[in-house]
Amino acid sequence: MTEAAEIPKSARPPKQEQEPASEEVTELAPGVIRMQLPIWMPGLGHVNMYGLVDDRGLTLVDPGLPGPQSWRALKQRLKTAGYSLKNVHTVLVTHSHPDHFGGAMRLQHEAGAEIVAHDTFRTMFDTAELDDQEDSGALDLNSPEDRDAAMERYFSKPTPWGGRRAGPPAEFLERMRSSGAAAGAVFGTPTPTHTLVDGQTIKLARREWIAMHTPGHTYDHLCLFDPEFGVVLTGDHVLPTITPHISGTSPHEDPLALFFQSLRRVAAISDVSIALPAHGHPIADLSGRAEDIIEHHEERLDIIRTAQGELPNGTVADFMRVLFRERSWGEMAESETYAHLEHLRQLGEVVCTFDAGLAHYAPVG
Numbered sequence: 001m002t003e004a005a006e007i008p009k010s011a012r013p014p015k016q017e018q019e020p021a022s023e024e025v026t027e028l029a030p031g032v033i034r035m036q037l038p039i040w041m042p043g044l045g046h047v048n049m050y051g052l053v054d055d056r057g058l059t060l061v062d063p064g065l066p067g068p069q070s071w072r073a074l075k076q077r078l079k080t081a082g083y084s085l086k087n088v089h090t091v092l093v094t095h096s097h098p099d100h101f102g103g104a105m106r107l108q109h110e111a112g113a114e115i116v117a118h119d120t121f122r123t124m125f126d127t128a129e130l131d132d133q134e135d136s137g138a139l140d141l142n143s144p145e146d147r148d149a150a151m152e153r154y155f156s157k158p159t160p161w162g163g164r165r166a167g168p169p170a171e172f173l174e175r176m177r178s179s180g181a182a183a184g185a186v187f188g189t190p191t192p193t194h195t196l197v198d199g200q201t202i203k204l205a206r207r208e209w210i211a212m213h214t215p216g217h218t219y220d221h222l223c224l225f226d227p228e229f230g231v232v233l234t235g236d237h238v239l240p241t242i243t244p245h246i247s248g249t250s251p252h253e254d255p256l257a258l259f260f261q262s263l264r265r266v267a268a269i270s271d272v273s274i275a276l277p278a279h280g281h282p283i284a285d286l287s288g289r290a291e292d293i294i295e296h297h298e299e300r301l302d303i304i305r306t307a308q309g310e311l312p313n314g315t316v317a318d319f320m321r322v323l324f325r326e327r328s329w330g331e332m333a334e335s336e337t338y339a340h341l342e343h344l345r346q347l348g349e350v351v352c353t354f355d356a357g358l359a360h361y362a363p364v365g
């Protein structure tokens with residue numbers, strides 16, 4: 001949902017990702033235009049909606065949050081770019097966060113657009129259903145009652161580390177409501193009409209793009225690479241000036257290991273001319289930025305290793321307080337801390353025991 005778990009420790013220049021949505025429409029590569037939509041999420045000011053132009057019209061990548069305010073901006077940007085809704089034949093969603101998939105269903109409904117996402121695309125609410133071994137096909141997440149029931153079930157479950165789920169930040173829900181979006185619409189998940197798996201190609205903007213499954217920020221994250229012009233759509237996998245949030249709650253037992261792997265894969269793409277993130281400006285040195293993000297998490301692992309001297313049997317919340325400044329404390333920071341602790345556990349460096357339902361981590365040996 002959000003990326004800005006980390007608050008800068010000292011006064012630094014504002015992050016690119018926090019800049020308000022510009023009304024400008026710019027062509028960044030042949031047939032690739034950048035349009036910015038306003039979003040209301042902690043630490044983020046806009047989402048980049050890329051338009052990929054071909055003979056049939058265009059594909060929109062990550063069409064913003066649900067709700068009339070974002071929808072108005074979307075139509076305005078299309079108009080500035082010389083298009084209208086009827087030109088949109090496809091929506092490509094990089095991953096299952098509402099600032100990326102929010103406009104997809106309305107585009108499907110009003111423009112008849114196809115929806116393309118990774119094969120594992122789903123939201124956390126779907127995952128909660130699967131955890132319960134329920135038949136998720138029987139549940140229509142688009143009906144408000146079922147969605148409320150799913151949310152209720154989701155937020156009443158304890159976190160994997162024994163803490164309580166906080167739910168979406170009240171401020172976020174309030175801003176969504178004031179933008180005109182019904183609370184339930186935030187969690188209305190589109191069902192992709194086409195799914196992609198790693199290595200599959202898709203024709204967009206008059207050329208073939210290679211789908212790269214890049215789990216980490218979310219398990220279902222998808223990047224796309226166009227070898228012809230060296231364009232990479234990085235979604236939230238690689239962002240220019242903030243480090244993407246890593247959720248410890250994932251269908252995979254070690255999401256941080258997956259994130260490292262996915263970052264190394266992206267860093268290894270050769271002949272990249274421009275990388276286009278979902279928030280912030282184009283990235284000139286994709287592999288350098290991916291390496292920086294890896295390094296940031298390696299440093300966090302080291303901070304935990306050092307902190308274990310004073311926290312020989314610490315909880316997720318204990319280590320969170322070491323890793324994050326107080327204003328960032330909460331479920332997102334806990335979940336990211338949990339991902340780091342579980343990574344150390346998978347490396348065989350720590351053991352986890354439960355005491356009164358709370359996970360405690362102790363160094364091995």
Ligand SMILES: [Zn+2]
Nearest residue numbers: 001002097236
């Ligand atoms: Zn995201």
Ligand SMILES: [Zn+2]
Nearest residue numbers: 097099236278
């Ligand atoms: Zn995002």
